[in-house]
Amino acid sequence: MKDLFDAITTRIQAPYFGYSLLAFVVLNWRALFLLIMLDATAHERISIFEQETSVWSVVVLPLLVGAILAIFTPWSRYIFEYLSQKPFALRDRIHLHADHQRTIQQTKLEQARSELFGQKEQELIERAKRDEEIAGIDDEDVKARLTNELATLRAERDKLASQMNSMGATLNADVLSGEAVKIIEAAAATKSGTILTSKSLSGRSIKAGNSVFGDKDAKSYALYESALEDLETMGYVKPQGPKREIFGLTHKGWRFAENR
Template sequence: MEIGKDFFDAVRSRTVSPVYGNVFLFSFLVNWKPLVYVAFSDTALTNRFKYFDAQTSWWSLIGLPVLLAILYAVGSPFVLYSFRWVTGRIEDEIVTQKDKRWEHTEISRHLAVGRVEAEKAERLRVREDAVISSAKADAAIEALPGDQKAAAKENLAKERLFIAAPDRDWDKFAEEIGTLAREFVIAASNSGGRTLQVHNTLDATFISSGDYQNRMGPGDAPSVHMRINRLIKEGLFRELTGEVFQLTDLGLNFARYIRERYPSAAGARTRFDDP
């Protein structure tokens, strides 16, 4: 029993060996036609063997398969290495392209940030220059004689307003909105928070902003809100709450203009009968 088991183990180990397996595989590939003929032909078995002997030789059955197996054993590591080298180069190229795209994205982002910062710095410089120019203009006006000072202040305020919104006829607009709306603008410009409060009750409508106080009748509420809505539409006020409105930067420039053009537009009021 032990001898038989050892024999079959030896045969099995050799048949499953990669070397022998490759020899058997190449032998079948080289001689597949005669092998198929012997296995599946309907002719007599002796004729099939004769055909097999005629179509095969020692070289085709053993020599060439062994040679091919050796070449396969020697060449397969090189083929595998070449395949891994090519795939590695492809992976490296993919990684390199990803790195380049990331680097390009980062450079673009930094350039964009730099442009934004440069634009901010330029806007700040322009605003600073404008503030300095405005201060110089105000100082120059203060040095003028009294009869020229008022006209110069009005012209300067108008010029600032036209620079902020050059597409509007501010002279016409200032006349159209009426005295009450002009009071609202100047009153808000005089308060610390540039706000105007409108409070409606059953008995009256109260408008206040800093020292400015105006008590109107309950029937005047639509007229008051109509004027405030017009100022909001023109960009001079923004609504903070239902009763509180804040003067915008454009509204502040407009207030400077009408303060010079209508010196009596602002003041404390207890009643305004003709809005």
């Protein structure tokens, strides 16, 4: 019995029979309503159902409509996919371009970091060489004087480097794109420093503070989406949840906005 019921269910769920069943309900909804809701004997309800229906509405038309819909549905899907192929391709091209630009930016940052680390390594090597040269001096007074002077110079140099690092947000203004700067400034205009990304059927946008960016078209959104990703990569913002729909300014982001 179960196998028979499963076979019937599977057959009804097939597109053709499903469309036919739907057409049957639409064409005979009044008769079905009276059959179910009418307070009468079974014989009277069946009699009313027969009066409200015909062979055409019960059998012929539902089967015909089901056949037409079953044939037309694949073609309608084909037409839709054909018409949407071009805009989808343009959208993918915009995303690829944004990813390409982000990759170039990340590569430049990595190269800059590598050069900076290389300079620091070379400086440590030079310091070790100077320490060895001073250690080779026989005169203890001269050695002590040079050691103190070198320590003073190194302390001043480290202090200057620390000051330069504290100004990093201002110096990095040239690295950030104009779109990224707009997002930071708009987010910092409110106390929460929140950035919201909205994606729906009506469109996509990025809201920072009281400003909305990227809501004009797909190209505009991709541009500001790439800017937001750059801000996250550089540590100016960070996501507030696993869905990555809400971002917040980091200490670095607030400091950058304050120095603008």
